[in-house]
Each structure stands twice: as structure tokens, then as C-alpha cells.
Amino acid sequence: MAAAEENNSMFLIFILTMIALPLVPYTIMRLCRAASEKAKTIHCRCSGCHRSGKYRKSIYKRISNFSTCSNLTIVLLWVVMIFLVYYIKHVSREVQVFEPYSILGLEPGASESDIKKSYRRLSIQYHPDKNPDPEAHTFFVEYISKAYQALTDPVSRENYEKYGHPDGRQGLQMGIALPKFLLNIDGASGGIMLLGIVGFCILLPLMIAVIYLSRSSKYTGNYVMHQTLSTYYYFMKPSLAPSKVMDVFIKAAEYMEMPVRRSDDEPLQKLFVAVRSELNLDLKNIKTEQAKFWKQHPSLVKMELLIQAHLTREAFALTPALLKDYRHMLELAPRLLEELVKIAVLPRSPHGFGWLRPAVGVIELSQNIIQAVPLSARKASGGNPEGIAPFLQLPHFTEATVKKIARKKIRSFQELCDMSVEDRTTLLTQVAGLSEEETQDVELVLEMIPSIEVDIKCETEGEEGIQEGDVVTMYAWVSLQRRNGLTAALPHSPFFPFHKEENFWLLLADSATNDVWLSQKVSFMDETTAITAASKAIQETQEALGASAKEIGIAVREAVDKVKNGSRLVMGKFQAPAEGNHNLTSYCLCDAWIGCDTKTSFKLKVLKRSRAGTRGHVPEEGPAAAATEDGIEEEEEEEEEEYDDYESEYSDDEEDDKNKGKGKVANGVAHQGANSDIDSGSDE
DSSP: OHHHHHHHHHHHHHHHHHHHHHHHHHHHHHHHHHHHHHHHOOOOOSHHHHHHOTTOOOHHHHHHHHOOHHHHHHHHHHHHHHHHHHHHHHTSOOOOOOOHHHHTTOOTTOOHHHHHHHHHHHHHHHOTTTOOOHHHHHHIIIIIHHHHHHHHSHHHHHHHHHHSSTTOOOOOOOOOSSOHHHHOOTTHHHHHHHHHHHIIIIIHHHHHHHHHHHHHTTBOTTSOBHHHHHHHHHHOOTTOOHHHHHHHHTTOHHHHTSOOOGGGHHHHHHHHHHHGGGSOOOGGGHHHHHHHHHTSOHHHHHHHHHHHHHHTTOGGGOOHHHHHHHHHHHHHHHHHHHHHHHHHTSOOSTTSOEEHHHHHHHHHHHHHHHHTOOGGGGSOBTTBTTOSHHHHTSTTOOHHHHHHHHTTTOOSHHHHHHSOHHHHHHIIIIISOOOHHHHHHHHHHHHHSOEEEEEEEEEOTTSSSOBTTOEEEEEEEEEEEOTTOOSSOOOOOTTSOSOOOOEEEEEEEETTTTEEEEEEEEESSOHHHHHHHHHHHHHHHHHHTTOOHHHHHHHHHHHHHHHHTTEEEEEEEEEOOSSEEEEEEEEEEESSOSSOOEEEEEEEEEBOOSSTTOOOOOOTTSHHHHHHHSOOOOOOOOOOOOOSSOOOTTSOOHHHHHHSOOOOOBTTEEEEOTTOOOOOOOOO
């Protein structure tokens, strides 16, 4: 009986241990993640973002955010753990050591007469004939009788003195941590035990494996369907214009699976009339174009109209059913667009390069969706090559507001940002007609807009100059600054109903050939991860160059300081192309803000290999010296790219180039600032 009770107790301890092993570290991880998210989630405080409600911390929203399946499961498991701890502590009994003198209430060495007196006294109290209580009977038989026997019977006393028990040597008892009813193999208990073993050891792992494999076969690690990636890969073309990116984007399998109801026909017809000007229809053959549009797959029609409703800010007219589909569409959009960018920069050309034009178009579409700005707003107008799209992301700005401030020679978004606060307030209140509260909202958003600088360098590790066939390493420090002093922040996006972190894409590309040599996503939200990555990269690079421990420590500390001051290290490798001068451009594009991107042009000079099959050291008077001393050259961009419906802000424009400041860019080394094009200079 004691063994059975001990098994029951051990079973509870076993269950408690199995629950606590994964639960405690997982809970600590969740709490640390929640604390870091709370510290880094700094959002826009303008009235538009406040009214959107996505940052509002009401009691109902706090409860709904907490009442997720995983959180409730964690709470339930903690309740079970606390109950098990309480039960084990207060109900289960510890194994007691057999002490005959203590059982009889005597001191060690008591006389035989005292032993008999104590035995008679306890017998009157616990003997079954005197006390019908079953527990009293058990105590009398198991403890009192054996204690008396151990102290009075010579053989029992000898066994007790030798082995600590009146019955002699006690064997080692082995138990199993299962409840008592399962240890009874007879009858139904054996079947229950068998079912438990089969269910826990076979069926449960099998079910988990089936669920995991079925989901992994359908979705990627970013929760995007494999069918979507196949579709994007098929329709992605090197000459895909930004205005045509929408047609590829809406073909995602997630969107094609959304239901198309008969009740949606009339609301979609009204929505079509409202957004018809944004659908790129030929006005000369409007009837034919409309018929062609409605002959598309119903899901494609629905998705394009919903996206255009968002871009034109007409979502308030949607029915409840369409509004639900609209929110689901926007919830999926960021990760679908991210995968579409990865498909665009995926190496496909014979030289292993991605495609620049579609990548830029996808990122521009992401900017427009987050800010709810029509694609047509990117058309160059009124001497402004950027269009009015950057202005429309500001609160209370409309097309009429942009026209009003243009009368005061403020035609570009950068000109508005460069004004002093006093001058800008005067312009917005007296010319644009905004109130003081509305002007304050504009200032709050302008303080959130990031300013990006990129310090980029390309070199061959441990060698002077770059020769064809070398493995070239790109080092790029991307620095972010805001007027409000923040580094990590959520973008201003009052019309996007979900949290969206701003990400940046750094592309090293040849705009003349439409090739992307390197691409990497940069985030400023997690400083700890950035410090770890930068420290490891700098340490490995310095060790490869044979630096001392002191030099490595200094380099790592400098990298950590840069990260803490708002910079991120981006590294990548590529194989040097054939000998010659290669005109490259580095793009740093934000997926959430319009008008804060940067690009710079620089010349990468690749030398002919010295001696066949070797990588020799070139003397100073040789080609490498010429690359170092005379490699600073002047470059003017003359290429102009035109798209079907609107011109990308990264299309080169001669008039825009004339207004940009000239800078010096050495072989494989460039420094760029926010909203600037830096052309190569020449020093001879």
C-alpha cells in the first residue's frame, strides 16, 4: 500500500516535471519578448494615427490581445502546475524511517518494563478490538507491533541492530511513476494503460508530424503559400514596370482563395466607378476596356478593386462582408510584398544577378499601400519629378494643398522638409489653410520620417585593388536619423489597420543592365540582434586579416558604438566581373515611407588578373596604383526610364541630375546621404 501511494506521488511529480521543463523557459522567453516589443514600439502620435485605433490600449483591446490561444494555454498550464505543487506538498506523505523507540514514545535505551507499559498503553488506543478505525488498525499492525517485536524478540532485535528493520535485510523496491489504478493490469485498467501508451507515444507524435508536414508542404517559413511563390516566379519579368507590379501581386494564392459572393456584385460595381481612373483603362475604348476588366477571374477583379479602394481611401464605402475581406487582404500584403521583392532580386541572369526594375516597382507599391496613396500620384507634374505622392502621406494634405504651397515655389517634398519650423508653420497656416492643430500633426509626422545615409565600400580582403574573378566583399554602414531622435519606430500609417515595422532594402545594382548584384533587408527595430551580428562580422573579418586581439577589440567596440548610434552593418560577397569600369548604383529603399529613399552612383574598377591563375600583389606604380590614385572619376547619368503609367522616382532625369550636388566616389567606395544622388568626380 505504501508502495502504491509512493507511486501515485511520483506520478504527480513526473507530470509536474514534464509540464515545467518546457513551460518555464517558454514563459520567460514570451515575457522578455513582450518587454522588448513594449520598449521598441514607438508609433506616430498624430491625430490620424490616434483615431485609427490600432495603437489604442483600451481594456477590451488589452483583454482581446491577451486572450489568444497560446496565452490561455500558458495560463492554464501554470494553474495546473500550482495545483500539483500544492497537492504534492500537502497530500503526499514522505517515507518515514523505522524508529521503534520513537513509535512507542520512548527514549533510546528504555528498560523492558517501560517498553511493555508503553505497548499496553498504545494497544488500548489503537488495537482493532478497541478502535474500529481502519487507519488505527494499519498503524497498530505496521508500526506498533513491529516496534514492540523489534525491542523484545531477540532475533528481531538483532535484525534491527544489524539492518535497521526487525524483518532483516530489506530489498530495494523499484516503482513506476504511474497512478495506482493503472498498475492494476487486471480488467479494464490494462486496456486503459495500453490506450494511454499508444495514444501518448504513437498517435500524438504522429498527429503532430502530420499537421506539421501538411502545413510545411503548403506554406513557407514566412507563412506564404508555395503556390504563391511559384506564381510570382512565373509572372516576374525583368522589364516589369512599376504600374504592372499590381497585376502580379494580386495573383497570390491567398487572394485567389478568398470567397467571391453574389452579394458583392453590386458593391463592387459601385467601387469600380469610384476607382475607375486608377485602373489604367484606355479612355478611347472605355467600353471594351471595362468589358475586358470584368472578364478576368472574379478573385482578381475583387482584389484589384479592394486595393484601389485602399489606395484612393474609399474603403469607408465597403459593405461589412467586403470590409472583412479588405482587412484580410491588407493583413497579408506586407509579407506577400516581401516575398515578391525576394523573387525580383533572385539570381536568374547568366551572371547570377537579379532584376532591378521589378524590385523597385514592388517596393514602391509597398510604400503606396502602407501610406494609402494612389499610384497615379507618382507621376511627375509641375516640375516635380517625384510627383505629389510624398506630400499625400502627410496628414491633412490633399492635391489642393500641394497646389497651394507650389505657388510659394515649394514643389518637392525635400524642400518642404528642409524649411525651418517657423517658415513651414507660416506656409501651412497662411498659404495652405491648415489649422494650428493640423500643422502640429504635420510636424509630428515630419519628425518621424527617417533620414538615411549609406557609407559603402567594396574590396577584396587582404589585397590591393580588385581583379577579375576575385571574391569582392561589400561593407555598407546604413545610418538612420530622425528629427525626434528615435531610431526604432513604427511608421505613420493611419489608413493601414495593422502594425507595420519599417524595413529598408539595400540593393547594389547596375541600372544600365537592370542587374541587382547584391540585396539585403535592413531593420532598425532590434538593436541587440544588430550588435551581435555586427560584432561577429567585424571579428571574423579582422581575424581573417591577421589582426591582433587588441585591434580586434577596438574594431568591435567601434562597430558596437555605431550600432547604438543608429547604424546597421550590411555585408555581402560577389564575384568580380570582367576587367573594366562598371557603373554601379546602390539603392536604399524603405518599404513604408515615400520620399525618404537614397541612391548613389559609383564606378567599380576591375583590373586584369596578374599572372594566370594567381592573385599577385600589384606594386604602387602598376594598375592597382592607377585604380587607387586615378580611379576617382566623374559620371553623369543620362539614362531615362519611362514606364507605362507613371515614372518611378528612381528613373534618371537630366534636369534632376543638374540640381543634385556633386560628390567624390573612389573605386568601390561611396558615401551617400538622404534623398541625394552622388555622381563620381574626377581628380587627375
